[in-house]
Amino acid sequence: MQHSVFDHLPWTGKDWGELWSHPGGLPHALLIAGPTGLGKRAFAEAIAARLLCERATRAEPACGQCDACRWFSAGNHPDFRWVIPEADADELPVEEAQAEKSTEKPDKKKSKQIRVEQVRALADFVYVGSHRAKGRVIIVQPAEAMNAAAANSLLKVLEEPPSNIYFILVSDAYRRLLPTLRSRCRIILLNRPEHQVAADWLERQQPEANRLLNITGGMPLSALAAAESGWNKIVPALENSLIDVDQDELSLASAWEILLKNADSFTMEDLITLLQKWLSDLIEYELAGRSRFFVDSAQPMKKLLARTSTSVLLHCYNQLLSARPLANHPLNARLFLEDLAARYLLTFAQRPTSRLQTNRPQAAHS
Ligand SMILES: [Zn+2]
Numbered sequence: 001m002q003h004s005v006f007d008h009l010p011w012t013g014k015d016w017g018e019l020w021s022h023p024g025g026l027p028h029a030l031l032i033a034g035p036t037g038l039g040k041r042a043f044a045e046a047i048a049a050r051l052l053c054e055r056a057t058r059a060e061p062a063c064g065q066c067d068a069c070r071w072f073s074a075g076n077h078p079d080f081r082w083v084i085p086e087a088d089a090d091e092l093p094v095e096e097a098q099a100e101k102s103t104e105k106p107d108k109k110k111s112k113q114i115r116v117e118q119v120r121a122l123a124d125f126v127y128v129g130s131h132r133a134k135g136r137v138i139i140v141q142p143a144e145a146m147n148a149a150a151a152n153s154l155l156k157v158l159e160e161p162p163s164n165i166y167f168i169l170v171s172d173a174y175r176r177l178l179p180t181l182r183s184r185c186r187i188i189l190l191n192r193p194e195h196q197v198a199a200d201w202l203e204r205q206q207p208e209a210n211r212l213l214n215i216t217g218g219m220p221l222s223a224l225a226a227a228e229s230g231w232n233k234i235v236p237a238l239e240n241s242l243i244d245v246d247q248d249e250l251s252l253a254s255a256w257e258i259l260l261k262n263a264d265s266f267t268m269e270d271l272i273t274l275l276q277k278w279l280s281d282l283i284e285y286e287l288a289g290r291s292r293f294f295v296d297s298a299q300p301m302k303k304l305l306a307r308t309s310t311s312v313l314l315h316c317y318n319q320l321l322s323a324r325p326l327a328n329h330p331l332n333a334r335l336f337l338e339d340l341a342a343r344y345l346l347t348f349a350q351r352p353t354s355r356l357q358t359n360r361p362q363a364a365h366s
Helices: 010-021 040-052 067-074 086-091 095-099 116-120 123-127 148-159 179-183 195-205 207-212 220-228 231-243 249-262 268-288 298-305 310-326 333-346
Strands: 029-033 080-083 136-140 165-171 186-189
Touching: 010 040, 010 195, 029 040, 040 067, 040 136, 040 165, 116 148, 123 136, 148 165, 148 179, 195 207, 195 220, 207 220, 207 231, 220 231, 231 249, 231 268, 231 298, 249 268, 249 333, 268 298, 268 310, 268 333, 310 333
Parallel strands: 029 165, 029 186, 080 136, 136 165
Antiparallel strands: none
């Protein structure tokens, strides 16, 4: 028996029920939105499977046993298409594909956009009748990866959709989509799980991942992915490096460099994201006496706060924001790290405000 998406991701059960009991029925275009790590893609796939399934009725999930369900899970149902950026093609959520997932780094030349040619290439699929009786389904993911021409091309189809065709757009950042495109879709903002629901779910998947639930903003699939990428070791090591503010910037930069070199799954951008979370925790701890991401670090945070102030922390936070666009292609990665490290350490210098304006060279990007 097939597990339904809400057995699999229990927090999606309410959204699933509402979707199928909507008085307007199912529209031609759905937009599944919400932050990364909620299970939007799995939810979209469950809808697609249910639409194509030849046995399920109403709000039942796909049966998992009929021909249509078998083709769908094997990734070759003739009435189903993925539209994804070329760069993501290796990540198609077909079980076999995942099992054989290559450890090679993605080819940088592959486009991260969904191009207009990909949308135009759907014409035959969209305007020709379905192979089976259940209609045709297209998942576009992530929808915000469509460039302007692709989005306009899709909009034309959605303005006069052929019967029995369903578009399911999936987006982490749906406000970036063309308003005209959004207005053609029914938007489903997937509910976030309660912390305990997410924690219980992770406990069943991979108990180790629970330690990463807070750091990933309470998003269970992000926590699971992080655990599978070895973040259970990376995060405590990073934490240790951040607690020791008496080291010099060279040794702090080296500590970060080692983390980056040892794990493909930990990028410069991830480092900046975690630094920002650390700083925002410090600020929140100072202002409200609690933290959100590094919840087990109350004691070291207390010590750090004695050496700085909210305004200096904010200053450092803003510097990270401006460094962020450079994170994926710094001119010199080592200098970039040293610069970040120096800025971080200055935040905890004894009289930080008087020293902030002084002689730190802008090593990485000058
Ligand atoms: Zn079925």
